[in-house]
Amino acid sequence: MHQASMSIPEYTAPATLDDALGIKKERGAEARVIAGGTDLILRMRDKVFSPSVLIDLRRLSLDGIALSDNELRLGAFVSLSQVLESADIERLFPALPAGCREFAGPPIRNRGTLGGNIVNASPAADLVPPLIAYDASIVLSSSDGERVLQLMAFFVGPGQSVMEPDEILTEIRLPLMPASSAATFIKLGQRRSMAISQVNLTTRLSVDESSMVSEARIVLGSVAPVPMRAVAAEEFLLGKELSEKLLNRAAKKARDEVTPISDVRASLSYRLEMVEVLVRRALLATWDELRGSAPDG
Amino acid sequence: MGEMNIEFNVNGKQVRVSAEPNKTLLYVLRGNLGLTGTKDGCSSGDCGACVVMLDGRPVNSCMVLGPQVEGSSVVTIEGLASNGELHPLQRTFGETWAFQCGFCTPGMLVSCYALLELNDHPSREEILTAIAGNFCRCTGYQAVIKAVEQAAAELRAAKGGAGND
Missing domain, CATH: 3.10.20.30 (Beta-grasp domain)
Structure with missing residues (x-):
């Protein structure tokens, strides 16, 4: 029934990144990259996108996971299943696989990619809050070279980003975290599988030698036109000693910062309520994790 | 094009x-x-x-x-069948009545097959995760879980029989 409605005038699978970037340079927004296709195919069927040429990058091996002394580099084509199977990611960035685990179901996780989840620029993207909480940067390549920017600076509005028509997202970089740092991912949906988030979030806290908060990240999805950080709540936590009362107050502050809408998935008032509840829950779990891991650090 | x-x-x-x-x-x-x-x-x-x-x-x-x-x-x-023999999953789906209208069954079976290829002793939780992307709208999932457990046990027994433990 859907089959006939999607139009793909031209399809190509270039052998090199340079070839792919050359097509992007020439055709711009008319050319779209297909990775897993799990979102793009739907949007082409719905005529949200009608590219004149589809560029399939499967031959370019953009699915590597490489750990170095100071960072982890993930190719844009790394699938959600690959994230779940990586022992390095589970050990160093556990909130990211936590986000993948509740993402759709296995058949979609086998195709869907990290790069796709970013480039779609959906306010509800589940993997963006953990990536931002880990201070991810991304690499945008074009035939003129590449630029590296903070993932936080990528999003402009629902479905909109700062990516230029001739650019392709090729890599995601995560700096290694300090020893006393922990993070928690929470997703609220109507089911544990196959559900788009009503609210999703990741909190991350680091403490210094005297147990004062040295870093705080509270990153929320589905509560604003773009994934956002509750900056006032984060700043409130800095330099303070963790306590239940402190985290309760931070959660209240986060609630004041978000600007959700009512939609088919949840009402505005429900989302506001849930932001406070879930930020508190996530911060408490993060604190727990910090205390649990302290003796090893 | x-x-x-x-x-x-x-x-x-x-x-x-x-x-x-x-x-x-x-x-x-x-x-x-x-x-x-x-x-x-x-x-x-x-x-x-x-x-x-x-x-x-x-x-x-x-x-x-x-x-x-x-x-x-x-x-x-x-x-899934080989040499005219059904895969154990295909048989146990029948034996446990793990389908009614049968429309979800091919996809359900392939997801379960993928699970057993990697893990012949899945927990109930692992089975539920494996079929999280497969909707059944008539029989329900309990019989499917039973079928997978039964097929896994058969596969383990077949392996054990072939080995020399």
């Missing part, structure tokens, strides 16, 4: 089809190759009726374009 030639392996056989690039793997399997065991349910990656194995992993064939499988290996429901 006109049709493209796509060469890939289906159920152990090398095939070559000609299809427009907007045709999905699901369409190619059913329309070009006559493998109609794989079902078209929602056409949007939600229901799992179209699940097939692609290079060793279960995927929604409605969410894969034909040209994306160039050079790949696909296993469909038609490929």
Whole structure:
């Protein structure tokens, strides 16, 4: 029934990144990259996108996971299943696989990619809050070279980003975290599988030698036109000693910062309520994790 | 654009089809190759009726374009039986009444097959995770879980029998 409605005038699978970037340079927004296709195919069927040429990058091996002394580099084509199977990611960035685990179901996780989840620029993207909480940067390549920017600076509005028509997202970089740092991912949906988030979030806290908060990240999805950080709540936590009362107050502050809408998935008032509840829950779990891991650090 | 030639392996056989690039793997399997065991349910990656194995992993064939499988290996429901013998899962699905209308069954079976290929002693939780992308709207999931547990036990017994522990 859907089959006939999607139009793909031209399809190509270039052998090199340079070839792919050359097509992007020439055709711009008319050319779209297909990775897993799990979102793009739907949007082409719905005529949200009608590219004149589809560029399939499967031959370019953009699915590597490489750990170095100071960072982890993930190719844009790394699938959600690959994230779940990586022992390095589970050990160093556990909130990211936590986000993948509740993402759709296995058949979609086998195709869907990290790069796709970013480039779609959906306010509800589940993997963006953990990536931002880990201070991810991304690499945008074009035939003129590449630029590296903070993932936080990528999003402009629902479905909109700062990516230029001739650019392709090729890599995601995560700096290694300090020893006393922990993070928690929470997703609220109507089911544990196959559900788009009503609210999703990741909190991350680091403490210094005297147990004062040295870093705080509270990153929320589905509560604003773009994934956002509750900056006032984060700043409130800095330099303070963790306590239940402190985290309760931070959660209240986060609630004041978000600007959700009512939609088919949840009402505005429900989302506001849930932001406070879930930020508190996530911060408490993060604190727990910090205390649990302290003796090893 | 006109049709493209796509060469890939289906159920152990090398095939070559000609299809427009907007045709999905699901369409190619059913329309070009006559493998109609794989079902078209929602056409949007939600229901799992179209699940097939692609290079060793279960995927929604409605969410894969034909040209994306160039050079790949696909296993469909038609490929689970071997030498005229049903896969243990196909038999235990029957024995435990793990289907009623049967529409979800090909995709459900392929997801369960993918699980047992990696893990012949799955927990209940692992079975539920494996079929999280497969919707059944009549029988329910309890009988499916039972069928998978029973097939896993048979596979382990077969392995144990072949070994010398």
